[in-house]
Amino acid sequence: MQDKQRVVKPHIAEEWVGKIYTLLCIFFLIVTIFSMVYFVASKGISTFFLPNVNLLDFLTGLKWAPEGSPPAFGALPFIVGSFTTSILAALIAAPLGICAAIFMTEIMPGVGRRYLQPVIELLAGIPSVVYGFIGLSVLVPFLRDVFPGQGIGIAAGAMVLSIMILPTITTIAADALAGLSHSLKEGSYALGATRWQTIYRIILPTTLPALLTGVVLGISRAFGEALAVQMVIGNAPHIPKSLFESTSTLTSVITLSMGNTVSGSPHNSALWSLALILMSMTFVFVFIVRWLERRSKV
Amino acid sequence: MSAKTANRVATIVIISVAVFIVALLAGLLGFILVRGIGHISFDFLTSAPQTIKAGGGIGPQLFNSLFLLVLTLIITVPLGVGAGIYMSEYAKPGRFTDFIRLIVEVLSSFPSIVVGLFGLLVIVNLFGLGFSLFSGALALTVFNLPLMVRITEQAIRGVPREQKEASLALGLSRWKTITSVMMPIALPTIITGTILASGRVFGEAAALLFTAGMTSPRLDFSNWNPLSPTSPLNPFRPAETLAVHIWKINSEGLAPDAAQIAAGASAVLVIVVLLFNFTARWFGRYMYKKLTASK
Numbered sequence: 001m002q003d004k005q006r007v008v009k010p011h012i013a014e015e016w017v018g019k020i021y022t023l024l025c026i027f028f029l030i031v032t033i034f035s036m037v038y039f040v041a042s043k044g045i046s047t048f049f050l051p052n053v054n055l056l057d058f059l060t061g062l063k064w065a066p067e068g069s070p071p072a073f074g075a076l077p078f079i080v081g082s083f084t085t086s087i088l089a090a091l092i093a094a095p096l097g098i099c100a101a102i103f104m105t106e107i108m109p110g111v112g113r114r115y116l117q118p119v120i121e122l123l124a125g126i127p128s129v130v131y132g133f134i135g136l137s138v139l140v141p142f143l144r145d146v147f148p149g150q151g152i153g154i155a156a157g158a159m160v161l162s163i164m165i166l167p168t169i170t171t172i173a174a175d176a177l178a179g180l181s182h183s184l185k186e187g188s189y190a191l192g193a194t195r196w197q198t199i200y201r202i203i204l205p206t207t208l209p210a211l212l213t214g215v216v217l218g219i220s221r222a223f224g225e226a227l228a229v230q231m232v233i234g235n236a237p238h239i240p241k242s243l244f245e246s247t248s249t250l251t252s253v254i255t256l257s258m259g260n261t262v263s264g265s266p267h268n269s270a271l272w273s274l275a276l277i278l279m280s281m282t283f284v285f286v287f288i289v290r291w292l293e294r295r296s297k298v
Numbered sequence: 299m300s301a302k303t304a305n306r307v308a309t310i311v312i313i314s315v316a317v318f319i320v321a322l323l324a325g326l327l328g329f330i331l332v333r334g335i336g337h338i339s340f341d342f343l344t345s346a347p348q349t350i351k352a353g354g355g356i357g358p359q360l361f362n363s364l365f366l367l368v369l370t371l372i373i374t375v376p377l378g379v380g381a382g383i384y385m386s387e388y389a390k391p392g393r394f395t396d397f398i399r400l401i402v403e404v405l406s407s408f409p410s411i412v413v414g415l416f417g418l419l420v421i422v423n424l425f426g427l428g429f430s431l432f433s434g435a436l437a438l439t440v441f442n443l444p445l446m447v448r449i450t451e452q453a454i455r456g457v458p459r460e461q462k463e464a465s466l467a468l469g470l471s472r473w474k475t476i477t478s479v480m481m482p483i484a485l486p487t488i489i490t491g492t493i494l495a496s497g498r499v500f501g502e503a504a505a506l507l508f509t510a511g512m513t514s515p516r517l518d519f520s521n522w523n524p525l526s527p528t529s530p531l532n533p534f535r536p537a538e539t540l541a542v543h544i545w546k547i548n549s550e551g552l553a554p555d556a557a558q559i560a561a562g563a564s565a566v567l568v569i570v571v572l573l574f575n576f577t578a579r580w581f582g583r584y585m586y587k588k589l590t591a592s593k
Contacts, residue, residue: 011470011471011474012471014471014473014474015471015472015473017473018383018471018472018473018476018477019388019473021380022380022381022383022384022387022388023384023388024380025376025377025378025379025380025381025384026380026381026384026385026398028377028381029381029398029401029402029405029443029447030398030401032405032440032443033401033404033405035416035420036408036412036413036416036440039416039419039420040412040415040416040419043419095315096315096318096319099311099312099315099316100315100316100319102312103312103313103315103316104316107309107312107313107316108313108316112316115320116316116319116320118579119319119320119323120319121575122323122327122572122575123319123322123323123326125494125497125498125501125571125572125574125575126326126501126568126571127500127501127502127503127541127567127568127571128501128502128503128504129501129503129541129542129544129545129548129564129567130330130501130544130564130567130568132545132548133544133548133560133561133564134326134329134330134564136548137333137557137560137561138329163322163326166319193301194301194302194304194305195305195308195309196301196304196305196308196309197301197304197305199308200308217407220407221407223409224407224408224409224410224411224412225409225504226409226410226411226504227503227504227545230549231545231548231549251409251411251504254411254415255411255504255507258415258418258508259507259508259512263423272415275411275412275415278409278411278412279408279412282404282407282408282409282412283404285407286400286403286404286407289403290400290403
């Protein structure tokens, strides 16, 4: 045994140390993700084994009264809330982000890199609770004064989220525009096209899949954002009739109720099912992004 | 509209959007700082919060946030750097590597609230760690790890190929090449990225609600025994961080000056995050100058 150890040269032993150490780190990643999926899924699925709850009712039911008698678990208001807020946020943020990216790459690259880029990075750095706080103390009173209603609701949520996802959309769009080959643009200019014609006839169509990647990533981030939305959305468990009426999202109801329920109770399991929906949507978003990325490589 | 007018109009629109975004950031920062900075004082930064009386501070929360950040970095950096090294140096193109890449991507797009719930289920309940700083640090590790992996991988890939090949040609092992030739070159990028990631961790709240908890026990800052439940250094005590505190007083604050406390605490949070940002930027520029000997 002693002899054998001496035969292993130090640099080979060292090599093994490195390989094993880095593999262990990777192994940790894999274990984490699998246990995450396993635990959240097993908790979330357990709801559907309860009497008088089934998947279809859960996804399409309009009434959420988990403590009522009989309890009702209709998650549709939250699903609708999450989708409308995040898609609306993307509709606001996408034009702004893409314009900012065009500004940074086509119109004034110098100014863009010097001033706009740091601004975007700082926007990305502001914590979500601070966005929520600003939303609550500036945006909600403003909306209350201007529009009928309480000010809280989908409009406020979408506006707060749009600022939060603006950096994601801008950064990815700017990378895509900067990576475009010069010959395409030069060809267009040589034919006498103006800058705007070049942008919207050549640059935008060519980079469209990459731009959409940014938008989908933005929606995905907005979909999962919890606290900032919870603070401005109002948290009423029903589908609102207007954009300025209190409603809830998947994340907001989890944030509010998870701490107040007993583990194993039907209410608690129903919240885990909502978390499972959130997690499944993450996978959907990742696959959409991957599909778009494949398109943009061609 | 002629092509030239369209061009002019579009240019003006795009420039005004850029100006709008800059104004937006200035407005946000201005609002936070103007509203909050008046409330920041030494007393505010060091005293404990009050539940129903006015005049509470954010001392324990600020300490918890910083301590939690340190704990998180101690766990995340070795794991993230290791995994990043694997991805850039050891991973061979193939199914397994594609799979890991997918995992990193999925992990980085998981909503932080889901990470928090996972922490509640596994770390807090299954491992029995309870609501504690350590649980919070583990949850933040899960949240931060994909970012660290990506930062490291990019930094190591940025090392000039010649340096690596020269070292290998001299007979150094692959691991030795990584640790003593490539790491020193990649380190500035890794550090810059880590500081930026720290800013993100510092402001994170959703993943901590159900892991580090929403309460902070009465802390005795003269007690430095890490095993005592009232010691600030005990990693197994519940700890409400600054970001969680802001959320809590906004949604259920009872103190009469809750709005001012929220404004003050937000200002502190934003200032710290800005500090992280500027440090990262300054450090990156400093190291770049030092390494490239450019002015």
